[in-house]
Amino acid sequence: MSLARRIVAEGLGTLLLLAVVVGSGVMGARLAGGNDAIALLGNTLSTGAGLVVLIHMFGPISGAHFNPAVTLATVLRRELGPVDAFGYIAAQIIGAVLGVWLAHAMFALPMLQISAHTRGGWAQGLAELVATFGLLGTILAVSKHRREFTAVAVGLYITSAYWFTASTSFANPAVTLARGLTDTFAGIAPASIPMFIAGQLGGALAALAVFGWLLAEDHA
DSSP: HHHHHHHHHHHHHHHHHHHHHHHHHHHHHHHHHTHHHHHHHHHHHHHHHHHHHHHHHHHHOOOOOOOOOHHHHHHHHHOOOHHHHHHHHHHHHHHHHHHHHHHHHTTTSSSSSSOOOOSSSSHHHHHHHHHHHHHHHHHHHHHHHOGGHHHHHHHHHHHEEEEEEEOOOOOHHHHHHHHOOSSSSTOOGGGGGHHHHHHHHHHHOOOOOOOOHTTOOOOO
């Protein structure tokens, strides 16, 4: 598959992912009548289901990373070259921003926004480390032993992690940056973004180390 097609697939897939995340957050908040638990449940189910479909759609083209942390992992595992990775990450970030704007347009919201939803503190960073560690572990382990189940496993993991992590499992630097541009249910204040991304990158590197060892073949 040509690099151009793979980059477009990453951008389009990430765009649709953010439209799902932000759009379902807006819809959930509107219908929940102020009940954040119900709003989060709607956001969770839509995101998990959407991920499964998007990975099946774009996986055969680009691998369906939609996530700079996943792309970084493939580079460190020597499965993707630096030039290709740069194109992937640029497409992911651009696609994520466009996905936020698309969600705003669908719900007749102001296009340009900055989130005021503060998600601060070391506990949030730890939660993102755990969320991203689990996501990368899911991808690495399941793709090795049950590759055909990877899309479902990722969707199920994110569905669970929305609820068991204090941060509601962003687990994705491109998603985090883009969600700083929406003052809706899914938003994150720009001041909170560095802690989230630090946790995400730390979780990705930890997962590479731990699962690289766990999944290594034993040699006599």
